[in-house]
Amino acid sequence: MRAAVLTGFGEPLRIQERPAPEAAVGGEVVVEVLAACVPPYADEVFSGERRYPLVPPVVPGIGGVGRVVHAGPDATRLRAGDLVWCDSTVRSRDDALTPDITLQGWSSRGEGGARLARHLHDGAFAEFMRVPTENVFPLPAAAGADPARWAALAVHVIAYGGLLAGGLAAGETLLVSGATGNLGSSAVAVALAMGAGRVVAPGRNRAVLDLLAERFGPRLRPVPLTGDEAADRAAMSEAADGPVDMVIDLLPPSAPSSVARTAAMTVREYGRVVLMGGVGMLGGDDLALPYPWLMRNSVTVRGQWMYPRTANVGIIRLLASGALDLAPERVRTFGLDAVNEAVACAAEHSGAFDRTVLLPSGGGRRSG
Missing domain, CATH: 3.40.50.720 (NAD(P)-binding Rossmann-like Domain)
Incomplete structure (x- = not known):
């Protein structure tokens, strides 16, 4: 697969060929990434200014809209081809009260979070990504008409x-x-x-x-x-x-x-x-x-750092009902080859309801 890789802080992202991710027997899902938001401060992360604990080389990217390629046997409702939202907030499974947390492909908290980040190292700036099963949420069919606009889930x-x-x-x-x-x-x-x-x-x-x-x-x-x-x-x-x-x-x-x-x-x-x-x-x-x-x-x-898992379900419902309207938002999209242009665009257009979105699995630049 093709992926945008941060090879070192202060370096531009590089497009590389990498092996497609494979899910474990259970507990993980492989997703084709259709759209991923580029945060306005991504340039500050990649330059090292924000001192995020990313360990290059790494495929960055904080969540995305995609389609399920493979789901393990412990997923009883997800099916190949399902349109889904992939939440980047990954929690350890062995502590219900104070789980360690990593933001897949982006950041982590403490040594436990760093261990999670080593296991789920790469994020959404790639054609495919591997995601914990509990971090995959079905989207309404309407989202398939404009996955780039729905990538704003990462913000909302x-x-x-x-x-x-x-x-x-x-x-x-x-x-x-x-x-x-x-x-x-x-x-x-x-x-x-x-x-x-x-x-x-x-x-x-x-x-x-x-x-x-x-x-x-x-x-x-x-x-x-x-x-x-x-x-x-x-x-x-x-x-x-x-x-x-x-x-x-x-x-x-x-x-x-x-x-x-x-x-x-x-x-x-x-x-x-x-x-x-x-x-x-x-x-x-x-x-x-x-x-x-x-x-x-x-x-x-x-x-409050990030959000509980149930927040993903709630925000998707708000969007699906129309109570939260994505139509007025300005969305600028870029293909994977233009990832560095997308990072620069996100920094320049960081205001209210401005979204810069990467389309890793195809598609090019447009605005809307």
Whole structure:
């Protein structure tokens, strides 16, 4: 098979011929990869800037849409030819409470995660990939008409997992810190699809704030940020027009902790704050939420890395029902030979509802 291979950090991806993966007797599925999202920060991973624990040579890629080629005997419903979503969040099977985790073809956590990464080393930037059976989820037939658009699952399932972690309920007010970014704008769309009463969307990018307001109407409350913590907190609280039930932070590593703190401290008494972004990953000040404020207001703060397996089923249902609409998203697609062009495109077009998608098993460049 043909695959895009990271041979070393700081090197361009190279197209190589590799043996097609073979599944173990049980517990694994081989999938032909039709479409895989290229994250906007992929160039930072491949350059080594983000210091991800990838071990070259490696086929990168974080999940994808594909068709089942082979399923083992312990798969009772999957069949060859089924259209599926392949979740990259792989968990060890020998610890139900605190499983080790690797993001297949992308990252890992701790020594246990590194062991998983050595076993499931390669990701979705290839014509075929080997995936744990429990990470393969059937897609509706409609997804087969545009698998590139459905590859946005890689983004939306993360935001959905964070909203589940915070227990977002229908009718509640949510504040999305980092709302104008690629992942933050996804959280806006997913929250409204889940029935949020209103979503407060702070950000510095006026054009994206206008885009969000135009797309989602009065339930979306945009707030231009000024950098003045007190003024920004007051503006966000005013936009909510009532208590903020939950805050989710999805800011990138480049964002200062003060922005995340300002947003978090808009939450009401007994409110919830979910941290899913990258603040502090590249250095800088800690979040430093005030102890008295947390204690006296009974605020729950939760960190959330990725999402539970069941989130894949939930987000697929939201998409299949039409509650979460993929039609307005701008999708740029590239064939496998243009993988480095795709990485550059993803970095350049990293805004709200911009998707760059690799088509490993065929297809070329188009936009839509």
